Amino acid sequence: MAGLVRTVGRRFFSAKATTGLTGMGVAKDPHLALRVLYTKTLAALEKLPKDAAYRRHTEGIINDRFELVKTVPDVTELEKKINCGQIEQVIIQAEGELSLARKMADWKAWEPLVSEPPEGQWKWP
Amino acid sequence: MAAYLGRLLHSSGNLLRNGAHLHTAARALCSNASGGLTTIRPKDEVMKNQLTVFGEYVAECLPKYVQTVQVTSQNELEVLISPEGVIPVLSFLKDHHNAQFKSLADIACVDKPTKPYRFELVYVLMSLTYNSRIRVHTYTDEITPIESCYSVFKAADWYEREAWDMYGVYFSNHPDLRRILTDYGFEGHPFRKDFPLSGYVEIRYDNELKRIVQEPVELAQEFRKFDLSSTWETFPAHRQGSKPLMDTQGKGHEAPPEEQPAEEKK
Numbered sequence: 001m002a003g004l005v006r007t008v009g010r011r012f013f014s015a016k017a018t019t020g021l022t023g024m025g026v027a028k029d030p031h032l033a034l035r036v037l038y039t040k041t042l043a044a045l046e047k048l049p050k051d052a053a054y055r056r057h058t059e060g061i062i063n064d065r066f067e068l069v070k071t072v073p074d075v076t077e078l079e080k081k082i083n084c085g086q087i088e089q090v091i092i093q094a095e096g097e098l099s100l101a102r103k104m105a106d107w108k109a110w111e112p113l114v115s116e117p118p119e120g121q122w123k124w125p
Numbered sequence: 126m127a128a129y130l131g132r133l134l135h136s137s138g139n140l141l142r143n144g145a146h147l148h149t150a151a152r153a154l155c156s157n158a159s160g161g162l163t164t165i166r167p168k169d170e171v172m173k174n175q176l177t178v179f180g181e182y183v184a185e186c187l188p189k190y191v192q193t194v195q196v197t198s199q200n201e202l203e204v205l206i207s208p209e210g211v212i213p214v215l216s217f218l219k220d221h222h223n224a225q226f227k228s229l230a231d232i233a234c235v236d237k238p239t240k241p242y243r244f245e246l247v248y249v250l251m252s253l254t255y256n257s258r259i260r261v262h263t264y265t266d267e268i269t270p271i272e273s274c275y276s277v278f279k280a281a282d283w284y285e286r287e288a289w290d291m292y293g294v295y296f297s298n299h300p301d302l303r304r305i306l307t308d309y310g311f312e313g314h315p316f317r318k319d320f321p322l323s324g325y326v327e328i329r330y331d332n333e334l335k336r337i338v339q340e341p342v343e344l345a346q347e348f349r350k351f352d353l354s355s356t357w358e359t360f361p362a363h364r365q366g367s368k369p370l371m372d373t374q375g376k377g378h379e380a381p382p383e384e385q386p387a388e389e390k391k
Contacts, residue, residue: 054186054217061222085254096220107213111189115207118241121264122193122205125363 015076019088030078030087031069037094038066044101052110058097065090169200176202179257182223183214190214205262208271211248214261215277218250226250226259229274232284234292236318242266244294248274265294273299291316310339 019026027033041062048055065082072078079087155163173196180194180202190210195203206214218226228251235245242264250259265271273296274281285296286305293314296302304311313320327342358364 053188057182057186058222089254093222093225097222100216100220103213103216107189109187109189109210109213109217113192113207114189114209117192117205117207117264121240121242122262 019086021086021088024086024088024092027088027091030075030091031073033091034065034069034087034094037091037098038062038069041094041098041101042066044098044105047105048101049110054104054110058101062094062097065094166199172200176200176257179223180204183217186221187214187217201258201260203260203262208263208265208269211261211263211272211274212277215248215250215274218259218261219277224252225254226252226257228253229278229280229284230258232281232288234288234294234316236292236316238318240264242269244292246271246288246294267293268295270295270297272297273302275299290314293317 016026042059045055045059045062068078068081072081075087079085079090082090084090084093157163161167176196180196183204184191184194187206187210190206190213191204192207193205195205197203204214218224230249230251231247233247233249235247237243237245243266244264246263246265248261248263250261252258263271271294273285275285275298282300283305285294285299286302288294289296289299289302290304290306291314307315313325315324323342323344325342326339328337328339330336331338
């Protein structure tokens with residue numbers, strides 16, 4: 001049959017053939033990937049206390065990037081606006097942040113200092 | 126020959142006479158347009174401020190584990206943490222958007238026998254996205270195990286094996302903690318301060334037994350111990366405690382206040 005082409009909506013595919021980085025393939029649909037990752041990360045951050053500094057700063061970063069992902073349909077322009085390397089690298093960063101946010105809930109890193117150093121431990125010389 | 130010697134004496138005489146001018150000549154050679162010396166590293170206040178800000182950010186996000194944050198005079202950021210926080214802090218520095226320290230450059234160990242916890246572990250991380258380095262310091266002693274960061278950085282495998290072999294720092298949950306640099310039957314941890322420079326055993330080939338044998342080390346000359354401390358005070362700015370000083374008028378006055386390196390106390 002003459003090619004049945006499904007419409008893909010207003011999503012633009014990346015025009016590049018390669019990222020230029022070994023082991024990093026071109027993302028097929030970066031907007032979807034980032035949308036999913038950022039939504040999951042924000043959900044993971046909800047479990048942390050509201051006044052935790054990590055939660056505040058990370059939510060700020062993710063919301064900024066999420067806005068850009070929602071408003072900028074073109075991949076090359078999105079890369080430029082986010083200004084953190086290629087979109088595939090941004091996806092890797094988002095994956096790292098998601099796993100970190102989930103682990104932070106277990107570690108409870110916002111609590112006050114768990115153990116003081118012994119007297120003279122850090123004095124140098 | 127005589128003429129040559131004469132010329133040599135003449136030139137050395139010149140050197141002595143011009144000795145006083147050598148310093149100014151050197152200044153003329155290696156000073157830049159504004160008159161500063163190019164052989165002295167210029168202070169980079171911008172870098173120092175950036176590092177200080179980032180250090181405070183790390184301390185703010187991880188208050189449970191970060192004890193102190195310091196920036197050295199050479200613009201190196203150091204984060205001093207408690208040993209329970211090795212995995213959380215390293216994971217944060219690796220994964221967080223603002224950190225991205227994806228490369229573990231080295232795990233070094235420092236033996237400080239006078240401290241309560243003898244071994245200081247130093248994790249050196251590098252960020253390629255932000256072109257930045259950071260050092261994470263923890264402490265432990267001979268019997269307290271420390272969590273292995275193999276789950277965070279695969280490179281930690283051999284670095285931790287080296288710390289175990291050379292110092293005796295035990296890492297829990299390490300996939301394969303065994304010797305890496307010492308000989309197969311070697312006993313002891315060579316980089317400790319109480320391990321002698323020559324070691325305890327030496328090896329030789331025994332012709333009767335037809336193999337290498339280990340025997341206690343025999344030095345041809347007795348070990349010479351030099352008294353390396355001078356009778357004069359070497360670091361007046363780092364004086365410990367209050368030692369009364371006598372100035373030229375013969376009046377005693379208090380020691381100057383203790384100076385600490387640029388520090389951000391938590």
